[in-house]
Amino acid sequence: MCPTAATAERLRPRESAFDHDEAMRLASTEYQRVVELFEELTPADWTAATECPGWDVRAMAGHMLGMTQMAASLREMASQQRAGNKRAAAQGCLPLDGLTAIQVDRNAGLSTDELVAAMRERGPAAAKARARTPGFIRHRTLPGEQRVGEVDEPWTLGFLLDTILTRDPFLHRYDIARATGRPMRLEADHEGRIVADVVDEWADRHGQPYVLELTGPAGGSWREGDAEPIRMDAMEFCRTLSGRAPGQGLLAVAVPF
Secondary structure (H helix, E strand, C coil): CCCCHHHHHHHCCECCCCCHHHHHHHHHHHHHHHHHHHHHCCHHHHCCECCCCCCEHHHHHHHHHHHHHHHHCHHHHHHHHHHHHHHHHHHCCCHHHHHHHHHHHHCCCCCHHHHHHHHHHHHHHHHHHHHCCCHHHHCCECCCCEEECCEEECEEHHHHHHHHHHHHHHHHHHHHHHHHCCCCCCCCCCHHHHHHHHHHHHHHHHCCCEEEEEECCCCEEEEECCCCCEEEEHHHHHHHHCCCCCCCHHHHCCCCC
């Protein structure tokens, strides 16, 4: 049976909407933001529980460093993926869950000072590695599919490199801010651009009329047709689409981070 146009659209691998140069500017800034946050944390902050099950701030930071290490080195990426897939098969979980568990485990032996130093060193290396990946490689489809909400979908490598690997630490900084009570650095030309991209993808995924007003320094206003207005904090919007908070109606549409 021939696929319909709608089916073909769903099967098309998800690509990054960012211009590569802007994506890399955001990546470099985001890694620096993470280092700045880690440097501010007190001993009590490192042990604070986060919303991610089983993770305190220290474990979350180990994952964040692990993702940065993976992005900085093809050898490390292959090693983590092999170990993560093995963990997922043994535990019957999603490959991503196996990967993040491996990252936490591999960095668990670092002191917090060593973890901060490693993030300071690996962040620029990860940004450079992501920046030099050529377009014909970024357009390739990743092996396997990725779970978004209740749907498995294909992604390009560029969507991972130019979008997801920046969204992930961005939202984890908010996780840490919520866990520790520390304010999150929010500026329109960095966090605001990430939020705007999330909004555009969310709108593309649901395809319905909407009126959205997001408050705070990273917020803004968006509209497509006429609908009941949605008004909320920009970071809470991202938190909701990530599945960390319940969402109703269009806010139940998942966006990956």
